[in-house]
Amino acid sequence: MPDPDKIRPSKLSIWRKLANANATIFAVGAAILVLVPLLAIFVYLLIKGVGSLNWAFITQTPKPVGEPGGGMANAMIGSGLILLIASTIGIPVGIGCGIFLAEYGRNRFGDFVRFTADVLNGVPSIVIGIVAYSLVVLQQKHFSAYSGGLALGIMMVPTVARATEEMLLMVPNSIREAALGLGIPKWRTTISITLRTASAGVITGCMLAFARVAGETAPLLFTAFGNQYWNLNPNQPTAALPLQVFVYAISPFDEWHKQAWAGALILILMIVAAVAAVRIVTSHGMLKGAS
Amino acid sequence: MNPTDPIESQQPIASVPSLAQTSTERKTTTRVSALIRIRTQIPGSSKIPDALFRVIIALTAISVFVIVVLIVFELIDKSKLSLHQFGIGFFYGRDWDPVNGDFGALPFIYGTVVSSVLALILAVPLSVGVAVYITEMCPVSLRAIISFLVELLAAIPSVIYGLWGIFVLAPLLRVYIQPPLAKYLGWTGLFSGPQFGLGMLAAGIILAIMIIPIVASITREVLTAVPQNQREAVLALGATRWEMIRMGVLRNARIGIVGAIILGLGRALGETMAVTMVIGNRPEIAKSLFAPGYTMASVIANEFSEATGDLYLSALVEIGLALFIVTLIVNALARLLVWSITGGTARVSA
Numbered sequence: 001m002p003d004p005d006k007i008r009p010s011k012l013s014i015w016r017k018l019a020n021a022n023a024t025i026f027a028v029g030a031a032i033l034v035l036v037p038l039l040a041i042f043v044y045l046l047i048k049g050v051g052s053l054n055w056a057f058i059t060q061t062p063k064p065v066g067e068p069g070g071g072m073a074n075a076m077i078g079s080g081l082i083l084l085i086a087s088t089i090g091i092p093v094g095i096g097c098g099i100f101l102a103e104y105g106r107n108r109f110g111d112f113v114r115f116t117a118d119v120l121n122g123v124p125s126i127v128i129g130i131v132a133y134s135l136v137v138l139q140q141k142h143f144s145a146y147s148g149g150l151a152l153g154i155m156m157v158p159t160v161a162r163a164t165e166e167m168l169l170m171v172p173n174s175i176r177e178a179a180l181g182l183g184i185p186k187w188r189t190t191i192s193i194t195l196r197t198a199s200a201g202v203i204t205g206c207m208l209a210f211a212r213v214a215g216e217t218a219p220l221l222f223t224a225f226g227n228q229y230w231n232l233n234p235n236q237p238t239a240a241l242p243l244q245v246f247v248y249a250i251s252p253f254d255e256w257h258k259q260a261w262a263g264a265l266i267l268i269l270m271i272v273a274a275v276a277a278v279r280i281v282t283s284h285g286m287l288k289g290a291s
Numbered sequence: 292m293n294p295t296d297p298i299e300s301q302q303p304i305a306s307v308p309s310l311a312q313t314s315t316e317r318k319t320t321t322r323v324s325a326l327i328r329i330r331t332q333i334p335g336s337s338k339i340p341d342a343l344f345r346v347i348i349a350l351t352a353i354s355v356f357v358i359v360v361l362i363v364f365e366l367i368d369k370s371k372l373s374l375h376q377f378g379i380g381f382f383y384g385r386d387w388d389p390v391n392g393d394f395g396a397l398p399f400i401y402g403t404v405v406s407s408v409l410a411l412i413l414a415v416p417l418s419v420g421v422a423v424y425i426t427e428m429c430p431v432s433l434r435a436i437i438s439f440l441v442e443l444l445a446a447i448p449s450v451i452y453g454l455w456g457i458f459v460l461a462p463l464l465r466v467y468i469q470p471p472l473a474k475y476l477g478w479t480g481l482f483s484g485p486q487f488g489l490g491m492l493a494a495g496i497i498l499a500i501m502i503i504p505i506v507a508s509i510t511r512e513v514l515t516a517v518p519q520n521q522r523e524a525v526l527a528l529g530a531t532r533w534e535m536i537r538m539g540v541l542r543n544a545r546i547g548i549v550g551a552i553i554l555g556l557g558r559a560l561g562e563t564m565a566v567t568m569v570i571g572n573r574p575e576i577a578k579s580l581f582a583p584g585y586t587m588a589s590v591i592a593n594e595f596s597e598a599t600g601d602l603y604l605s606a607l608v609e610i611g612l613a614l615f616i617v618t619l620i621v622n623a624l625a626r627l628l629v630w631s632i633t634g635g636t637a638r639v640s641a
């Protein structure tokens with residue numbers, strides 16, 4: 001045994017100190033560097049977007065090349081139409097699938113469905129566009145909001161399903177048992193008790209899925225196709241905001257570039273509002289009454 | 292709840308263990324079993340609605356499987372023509388000549404691989420750095436804010452990245468980045484030729500920005516899953532913070548981090564709009580990163596709605612099929628790796 005008095009904390013070698021400092025600098029630097037593009041994108045969107053944003057932009061349809069003015073009102077309505085169709089397809093199927101996974105899916109088949117949903121989540125959006133094209137557009141022989149809505153709806157399913165499953169699993173079993181103990185049938189318990197308890201979380205999941213597909217462009221290129229005029233018939237080619245931004249951005253006209261920035265600003269405001277709303281809901285707890 | 296109901300009595304045992312227990316206890320008391328008998332005898336038993344509900348819910352779950360089968364079927368069906376015509380040669384043919392009906396996908400495969408690898412080289416160190424900063428270094432009050440901002444980066448639509456890439460990033464590259472790169476690293480051949488701004492380099496950078504949030508958030512989850520006593524054990528041995536992170540955290544999490552990286556790769560391979568807008572769209576194989584290129588996803592985006600002739604369309608669908616298969620393999624691999632660390636709890640969603 002060495003004399004306890006002689007044990008001193010050995011000094012850190014200079015190299016170890018240096019490595020430690022370097023690592024800290026690198027991690028902090030990485031965090032800053034990652035946030036720079038985010039900041040840059042928002043700053044540019046605001047600078048360039050606000051300048052071109054005016055009343056005409058949100059009330060008028062596009063003007064022909066060379067004429068100043070005009071707007072993207074038809075694209076905003078068109079986006080709304082396509083997203084409505086997408087939500088009608090994606091949200092019920094997604095929630096149903098989530099209920100299945102949470103309430104009946106603790107088995108082999110459940111794992112299989114879970115894996116399939118993950119596969120679907122990883123499919124590139126452009127490939128889903130091809131499938132919607134060959135399923136709807138090729139049969140009908142014309143582009144339509146239906147086909148675009150179908151493509152986006154398919155993309156919503158896995159996100160909604162996994163979110164619903166996660167939220168339902170957070171509902172304590174005692175709540176289910178209480179309901180079943182009162183003689184309420186299983187289906188009623190699932191819908192009115194379990195799903196209702198988790199409703200805030202499920203809505204969060206749906207909104208995230210919605211925000212994710214709201215900015216999708218690739219699957220709309222050859223399904224909804226775009227339109228320069230007003231169109232409320234879902235069986236006709238329909239304009240969409242991200243599609244319009246894309247077309248204007250790659251065009252050679254300055255006037256259109258400005259409009260692309262304004263369209264992008266509106267798009268991002270919608271999405272950020274959705275994400276922020278989700279954040280607020282999440283921070284107030286996913287479950288009503290429980291936890 | 293009706294324990295004598297055959298559909299019901301199977302299910303709760305699996306999903307609600309404590310209920311199964313209580314119901315067996317109840318059976319012992321005659322009073323309760325009498326009550327149960329009354330419940331089964333009264334009209335309006337829940338047996339049929341419950342079975343119906345179960346069937347409907349199962350159908351929605353099966354529909355997810357049906358969608359995936361439909362995707363595979365449609366892709367194979369619509370690319371049949373091209374599959375027969377070119378066979379495996381499609382994937383190493385260098386010519387893309389719609390006018391003469393000659394289709395080879397190599398330039399697109401090259402563009403996809405190079406832009407994705409470039410994106411990974413740029414994104415991986417930064418993402419791991421951010422994840423380490425969030426989990427190990429940053430003050431708790433900042434943690435939520437930085438996570439939120441990184442999440443926000445993931446919520447920006449691809450088309451907005453593309454817009455920003457065309458009008459902000461590309462001029463920036465042309466004026467400030469490409470000249471010094473060409474001057475000092477031009478001898479490698481990777482940074483030579485005319486400096487447009489738009490091109491493979493711009494695509495790689497945009498892709499890197501787009502996959503950072505995914506790689507970072509999954510890496511963060513993997514790092515959080517490393518048990519706290521690993522950290523404490525290394526610290527107790529007198530390690531500095533960096534040594535603790537290196538030996539206690541990163542070493543334990545490395546498989547999961549590889550999974551996160553591969554997941555980022557999957558996203559980069561399938562990314563369409565932003566890349567289409569900045570890569571230059573020329574089906575050529577050039578060594579220089581300044582040169583324009585073309586990716587599998589962008590050729591579909593650009594040419595699909597204008598494709599005239601069945602063979603042209605079929606060739607584009609075959610590219611889509613190849614993209615689907617590659618992303619499928621990449622994603623499955625990534626999931627297995629991430630799950631092996633987090634035990635299946637991590638939300639692996641793009």
